[in-house]
Amino acid sequence: MKTQHISDxxxxxxxxxxxxxxQPDTLIRVNEPLAQKTTFRVGGVADIYIEPQTEKDLSWSISFSRQNKLPFQVMGxxxxxxxxDEGLPGLVICLSRTGFAKINVEGPQIYCGASARLRNVAIEARKNQLTGLEFVEGIPGSVGGGLRMNAGAMGSMxxxxxxxxxFMDHDGEIHEKKKEELEFQYRACALLKSHVALSAILIGQPGKIEEIDQNMKxxxxxxxxxxxxxxxxxxIFKNPETIPAGKLxxxxxxxxKKIGGAAVSDKHGNFIVNTGGASFRDVMELIELIQQQAMSKRGIRLETEVQILDREAMLCS
Ligand SMILES: Cc1cc2nc3c(=O)[nH]c(=O)nc-3n(C[C@H](O)[C@H](O)[C@H](O)COP(=O)(O)OP(=O)(O)OC[C@H]3O[C@@H](n4cnc5c(N)ncnc54)[C@H](O)[C@@H]3O)c2cc1C
Structure with a gap:
């Protein structure tokens, strides 16, 4: 795999x-800035950045990376x-186009494309008087990212x-797995560490609109x-078993605590915020400082929940 940036x-x-x-409505760019495509507003450029509109375009792109030994990374x-800050070598594939954003409800089943917003999934479930999905309302991610991270809130995940x-494998082939065949951990779905989620069927339970509204509120x-x-x-961190990371x-x-433009939030200890112009290094130094103190003062190992994308994190075939 080539881990250096590609020449111009x-x-x-x-x-x-x-x-x-x-196809023409698949977006392809070179040297695309990534910071504004993240909620953290940190990071450099992608050598090649694409937003595929169709599964066929996604499949071709993944197969191309494989054949040319280019690393790639998926984002939602x-x-x-x-x-x-140095950006990412190879290909960054962002599933954000309308081709992956459909949400369809049939009975208790909610079909969701990977780029559908989790918030929109909660809204569709509510419209169809399905309960059990209210917790995704405030999670600012996509279905693909939510599946990969086994996102959770309010005691549900x-x-x-x-x-x-x-999902798609690294040959660009499509497969489907039922829940029983999948392995989930706290903030992780094992399969999606190395495969791309295309869509999912989620399940709601028949519910009363007033109760759904109350849960969402x-x-x-x-x-x-x-x-x-x-x-x-x-x-930033997964909660250790003994104490919530924010409390610790x-x-x-x-x-x-502030390093450069990165600061631990005054409101919630487990959030590092970008106070303006934070660099990757600022955030990493703050993460490392917190980890060192958690270990030296309390003997607790804090593991990051945030996905840190450096060269080593790139997927390859
Ligand atoms: C203000 C705020 C509040 C948050 N609250 C919560 C919360 O309550 N609970 C919670 O769990 N999280 C929370 N998060 C974190 C985040 O929103 C979730 O992890 C979300 O699921 C990430 O989705 P995304 O589309 O943004 O993924 P990204 O950030 O783009 O990617 C995250 C990971 O998923 C992978 N990925 C993305 N799409 C796919 C795909 N289609 N197939 C395979 N892998 C993919 C990426 O490669 C990466 O490893 C919060 C974040 C913010 C900024």
Whole structure:
């Protein structure tokens, strides 16, 4: 696998090749800035950036990376990503186009494309008087990112509402697995660490609209009471078994601690916010400082929840 950035000449050649094979409404760019495509607003450029409109274009792009030994990375709404300032070599594939955004409800089953917003899924479920999905209302990600991260809130998580997932492998082939065949952990779906989610069928339960509204309202109020509004990637650390990460960081006296443009939120200890112009290095130094203090003062190992995208994190075939 090539882990160095591609030369400008090579990039132009690859872009031409993509344009020849992919349909016009698939977006293809070179040296595309990524910071504004993440909620953290941190990171450099992607050598090659594409937003495929169809599964066929996605499949061609993945097969092309494989044949040319180019690393690639998939992203959704960028709400759980920390991208290095030097940018990412190879291909960044963002599932954000309308071709992947459909949501269809049939009985208790909700078919969702990978780029559908989790918030829109909650709204569709409500419209169809289905309960059990209210917790995704305030999670600012896509279905694909939510599945990969086994996103959760209010004591519930994605794995509890999944019926099946359609996904693509590194040969660009499509498969489907039912929930029983999938392995989920806290904030992870094992399969999607190395495969691309295309869509999922989620399951709701028949419910009363007033109760669904009440659940959504509670979830909304709780979230905005505890969560900072500034740019962030959500919770930086997974909660250790013994204590919530935010509480631990608060007890370590690290709320408000600042390195460069990155600061531990005053509102929630497990959020690092970008106070303006934070670099990847600023955030990483703050993460490392918190991890060191958690270990030296409390003997607790804090593991990151945010997906740190550096060269090593790139997928390859
Ligand atoms: C203010 C704020 C609040 C948040 N609150 C919560 C919360 O309550 N609960 C929670 O769990 N999270 C929360 N998050 C984190 C984040 O929103 C979730 O993890 C979300 O599911 C990420 O989705 P995304 O589309 O933004 O994924 P991205 O950030 O784009 O990607 C995250 C990971 O998923 C992978 N990925 C993305 N799409 C696909 C795909 N189609 N197939 C395979 N892999 C894919 C990426 O490669 C990456 O590893 C919060 C974030 C913010 C900024």
């Amino acid at each position: 000449n090579e990039k132009d050649g690859i872009q031409d090749e993509f344009k020849k094979h992919l 709404r960028g709400s759980n990503l920390l991208i290095r 994605m794995s509890e509402i999944i019926h099946s997932i359609r 509670l979830s909304h109020l709780k979230r905005w009471d505890s969560q900072p509004a500034a740019s962030s990637a959500g919770c 960081i608060e007890e370590l006296g690290l709320k408000g």
